[in-house]
Amino acid sequence: MAKRVLITDDALFMRVTLKNILTKNGYEVVGEACNGRESVEMYKSLMPDVVTMDITMPEMDGISAVREIKKVDANAKVIMCTAMGQKNMVMEAVQAGAKDFIIKPFQPEKVLESVQKLIG
Amino acid sequence: MKVEYINPFVSASFSVLESCLGQQPTKGQLSMRPAVFTSHQCNIITGVTGMIEGQVIYGMSLITADKIASKMIGEPIRTFDQLAASAIAELANMITGNAMSHLSSAGFVCDITPPTIIRGTNVKLSTLSIPALVIPVNTEQGEIELTVSLRERK
Numbered sequence: 466m467a468k469r470v471l472i473t474d475d476a477l478f479m480r481v482t483l484k485n486i487l488t489k490n491g492y493e494v495v496g497e498a499c500n501g502r503e504s505v506e507m508y509k510s511l512m513p514d515v516v517t518m519d520i521t522m523p524e525m526d527g528i529s530a531v532r533e534i535k536k537v538d539a540n541a542k543v544i545m546c547t548a549m550g551q552k553n554m555v556m557e558a559v560q561a562g563a564k565d566f567i568i569k570p571f572q573p574e575k576v577l578e579s580v581q582k583l584i585g
Numbered sequence: 586m587k588v589e590y591i592n593p594f595v596s597a598s599f600s601v602l603e604s605c606l607g608q609q610p611t612k613g614q615l616s617m618r619p620a621v622f623t624s625h626q627c628n629i630i631t632g633v634t635g636m637i638e639g640q641v642i643y644g645m646s647l648i649t650a651d652k653i654a655s656k657m658i659g660e661p662i663r664t665f666d667q668l669a670a671s672a673i674a675e676l677a678n679m680i681t682g683n684a685m686s687h688l689s690s691a692g693f694v695c696d697i698t699p700p701t702i703i704r705g706t707n708v709k710l711s712t713l714s715i716p717a718l719v720i721p722v723n724t725e726q727g728e729i730e731l732t733v734s735l736r737e738r739k
Binding site: 475476477478479481521522523547548549550551552553568569570572 | 601604605657658667668671672674675678679680681682683685686689690694696697698699
């Protein structure tokens, strides 16, 4: 069975790009969230194998969303996928429980490598 | 407006544009403006908060916006729809985001706000009274003008 991914990004372009990369490589995109709050809600109902998470989003930012998701499922696998690559952001995301960090703009291989590393 | 805030935007715009458009852009002549002001047809506004605050506006013509969106999406766009707008907004978000990483390395820790697009002719934006530096960046798709208006938080 295909591994299930939940994409979180406020930019439609980024959701479409990530979805194309993942579906072309055998993953099933089970949900697309537009902000952190939606992502947390969708995580609870979908229980995906992995989540991609933007940081700068309206309603709830990605780091707060990781914290919330971790409360729901301590084993949740979240990959941050953001344009903000500064050290303090990476540190904060890792402390919140993120497993990997991808800086935009990314090459498709980078996304696949990160997802494969976490869920195969 | 300190010049040291500018170089991060020049290097970020070059690396992001090279990655997204597959070509090395060129930089035009820098200029100063007394305050943020743009009269481009398509403008993406990104906010900066933290140790440095202000705005960065990416202005371009509608034709350039269409061409850049087509290149990023990977197919010609028929109308400037939500996906095209989102691609252009994300480009601005990535440049400002990458510039923040450079600024952070220089000791200025900042965050950014989600981008806003203002599209249409005869639009004039005039916001903060912080003098702005204008960086024209030329690509095969046309010129993108970065209006950087930042100040250290008091």
